[in-house]
Amino acid sequence: MPLWTYRGLKAGVKTTPWPLDEVVGASGLPEPITDACPDGCEQCVTSCPTSAITHDGALTLDQGACVGCNLCVEVCPSGVLKLSSRPTQAAAGRDTLIRRFGVEEASPTKLRPEGDARRMRKSLFVRHVDAGSCNGCESEIGALDNPYYNLHRFGIFFTPSPRFADVLLVTGPVTNPMHEPLKATYEAMPRPNFVVATGVCAISGGTNGGGYSARQGIGDVLPVDLWVPGCPPHPVVLIEALLALIGRER
Amino acid sequence: MYPSREMTIDDPAELATVLAGIVVDPDASPRTYHRLQALWARQRADDIELSYLASGASGEPFHLWRLVVNPRVAVPSLSPLIPLAGSYEREVRDLYGVDFVGATDNRRLIFHDASAMQTPSVAQRESDLSEGFTIKSPDLQLLRFGPVRADVVESARFAFSYAGEGIVHLETQLFYKHRGMEMRFEGLTPARGAILAERVSGVDSVAHAMAFALACEHAVGLEVPERARALRVMLAELERIYNHLHYFGLLAKLTTLKVADAEGHYLEELAKQTNASITGNRFLRGLIVPGGLRRDLDVNGLEVALAELEDRVQSYLEVLNKTRSYLDRIETTGILETHVALAQGATGPIERASGLDRDLRRDHPYSGYERYHFVVPDARSGDARARALIREYELFASFAILRQVLDHLDDGPVHTTREVPSDQGETEGLGWVEGTRGTLIYAVYLENGRLSRVKIKEPSFSNWRVFPYTVDGTNMMDYAINEASFGLSLAGNDR
Known part of the structure; x- marks a missing residue:
């Protein structure tokens, strides 16, 4: 045991500064770098596995459906699209995840949800529920507790009991057998609280929603306060989202 | 043409006779080959085609038996003779309505109430x-x-x-997370299917994409360029490294070693960041596609990063292996005996820790694994300690393979110039990889260039069946440690 204590002290602080200057492996989403779309070219639209891109005069990307697979960038014959190096960003409204390029770039929206829960300003307790994810989201949520991201320093903790939870962090498109347990977990939480749809599956179903055994996200099951895009969302995006709930940046 | 010996069974009543070679004999000494690997069904007009797949001995082809039945005809269950067949039969019954007579367990598996x-x-x-x-x-x-x-x-x-x-x-x-992934492939092109395969089990993205790609390439006869084959091996071993590091961090957490928990997860984070710096994705997604890779990779700096990581891992595990309180909790915890591992179908590190020496990378090489030298560890004691030891040796084997890949990486194309033909009629293919969690098999059926049926045999599906046998008769205190020592994926099992 003393061996580990010594080892820990010797290793020193491994935690990243916050806010981060640079995000490693941000896995950004596609965006146009020129407006040279030839007339009638719909190749990016038809290539998208989740119908996240539409083209009706202007290119439109639903960040709540885009899994960042890069197929649209690869098929684009005129080099219009490029995968952004910026990480994805959470939004308080489902509609604000839809970016209409060129026409009117939406101004950065307020992240903080409305409602009673605004009284929460300092610490947060988070209950995670897996409603049918591929476990990529769990891997990144789990990474929040490693020394590099160190979520504890912000006063944000995971709790096993929904009774103590301020935040319900939901992943997955909501499979049929998880529908009732998900609602029961929400019902067991005190009010006011926040519900966070984490990852593309929870927002829109992504590649894994619908069909005979799952829904298209948690939108019609629970009142969602914050939508966190990404497949899966980068740990930095998750931290920003959780801090946004309590109106903090650091 | 399968890389397997194929046989058609005409009469369901003959099933047990024909499959006698793969029946589990509890009195014989355990063997790692001629073992049932998967059973799946697919619709053929009004009939159902059942496929029984068994492994061949090292270096020999797999065996495949087909049986076409009318869904109203009952098929004799193999579960009394081959216990591990039970899970597959229950799945086929839930999804295709085939009735298996004489099964030892008739409960629903996927669509349970x-x-x-x-x-x-x-x-x-x-x-x-x-x-x-x-x-x-x-x-x-x-x-x-x-x-x-x-x-x-x-x-x-x-x-x-x-x-x-x-x-x-x-x-x-289980199956609370059943998303019907196999069905989602139907109607897609192989290139689109690869995106989906990466999202069956997130932490096994490479294994899934690779097995899927190998199966499609086999089905339509695509040759993958050398550089792409080597880079795929690189991706697969990078995936094994971050998964195994996560595993040690978790074991340390559950044996209440705070610093070792932090260090293990920190090492996992470093591995994921290395993944991202080379491929742009922490889960190594968006690269593997039937025919090769979607783009070439610049591997400059990877060798240095890996050497540094290997040193850190070595130093970490050295201290962990000297920590008495950690060893006390994992030694003799959750013992899986060899005959249970064999009969119930354990796979990957789990079977290797229980005395079954089998690794697809060595026994049935794919993607050029035959060119690399690496040790396949096996242990006899079958406890959580043995499972941790196997993973430790595998970690260093992965570093060794990666060194060899990077030493011999030649320039060249990473994608075949051939397209997936769209006028080939019905073709089928089989692809397998030794993933982090064990044997992963994809069987794909294509019709004129589009997927018509995809079966995923997931390693966690096998190991979740085995796991309860190590729990009965143990105590609550050890349960979480035992579950962690199996390193199971539910997304993969449930699909």
Whole structure:
């Protein structure tokens, strides 16, 4: 045991500064770098596995459906699209995840949800529920507790009991057998609280929603306060989202 | 043309006779080949085609038996002869309505009524070991646990029958995460299917994409360029490294070593960041596609980063292996005996820790694994300690393979110039990889360039079946450590 204590002290602080200057492996989403779309070219639209891109005069990307697979960038014959190096960003409204390029770039929206829960300003307790994810989201949520991201320093903790939870962090498109347990977990939480749809599956179903055994996200099951895009969302995006709930940046 | 010996069975009644070669004989010495690997069904007009796949001996082809039946005709169950067949038969019955006569377990597997989980029905347990074993005692208590469980974990439900600290029986109820992934492939092009395969089990993205790509390439006869084959091996081993590091961090967490927990997860984070710096994605997604890779990779700097990581891992595991409190908790915990591992179908590090020496990378090489030198570890004791040791050796084997890949990486194209033909009629292919968690097999059927049926044989599907056998008769304190030592994926099992 003393061996580990010594080892820990010797290793020193491994935690990243916050806010981060640079995000490693941000896995950004596609965006146009020129407006040279030839007339009638719909190749990016038809290539998208989740119908996240539409083209009706202007290119439109639903960040709540885009899994960042890069197929649209690869098929684009005129080099219009490029995968952004910026990480994805959470939004308080489902509609604000839809970016209409060129026409009117939406101004950065307020992240903080409305409602009673605004009284929460300092610490947060988070209950995670897996409603049918591929476990990529769990891997990144789990990474929040490693020394590099160190979520504890912000006063944000995971709790096993929904009774103590301020935040319900939901992943997955909501499979049929998880529908009732998900609602029961929400019902067991005190009010006011926040519900966070984490990852593309929870927002829109992504590649894994619908069909005979799952829904298209948690939108019609629970009142969602914050939508966190990404497949899966980068740990930095998750931290920003959780801090946004309590109106903090650091 | 399968890389397998194929046989067609005409009469369901002959099934047991024809498959006699892969029946599990409890008295014979355990063998790692001629073992049932998967059973799946597919619709053929009004009939159902059942495919039984068994492994061949090292270096020999797989064996495949086909049986076409009318869905109203009952098929004799293999579960009394080959216990591990039980899970596959239950899945086929739930998805295709085929009735298996004489099965040792007739409960639903996938479409269970989540609310109907009653007192564990031990009498029905699909086991050659628990015969005649029933629980009827006022001294036992029942603990229902899940599907929403403590901490950030995947969803599944368990029922423990316990007396004080001792667990008498564990019943698992899985498939809370069943998303019908196999069906989602139907109608897609192989290139589009690769995106989906990466999202079956996130931490096994490379293994899934690779097995899927190999199966498609086999089905339509695509040759993958050398550089792409080598880079795929690189991706697969990078995936193994971050998964195994996560595993050690978790074991340290559950044996309450705070610093070792932090260090293990920190090493996992470093591995993921290395993944991102080379491929742009922490889960190594968006690269593998039938025909090769979607783009070339610049591997400059990877060798240095890996050498540094290997040193850190070595120093970490050296201290961990000297920590008595850690060893005390994992030694003799969750023992899986060789004959159970064999009969119930354990795979990957789990079977290797229980005395079954088998690794697809060595025994049935793919993607050029035959060119690399690496040790396949095996152990006999079958406890959590043995499973950790296997993973430790595998970690260093992965570093060794990566060094060889990077040393011999030649320039060249990474994607074949041939397209997937769209006028080929019906073709089928088989692809397999030794993933982090064991044997992963994809069987794909294509019709004019589009996928018509995809079967995924997931390693966690095999190991979740085995896991309860290591729990009965142990105690509550060890349960979490034992579960972690299996390193199971629920997304993969449930699909």
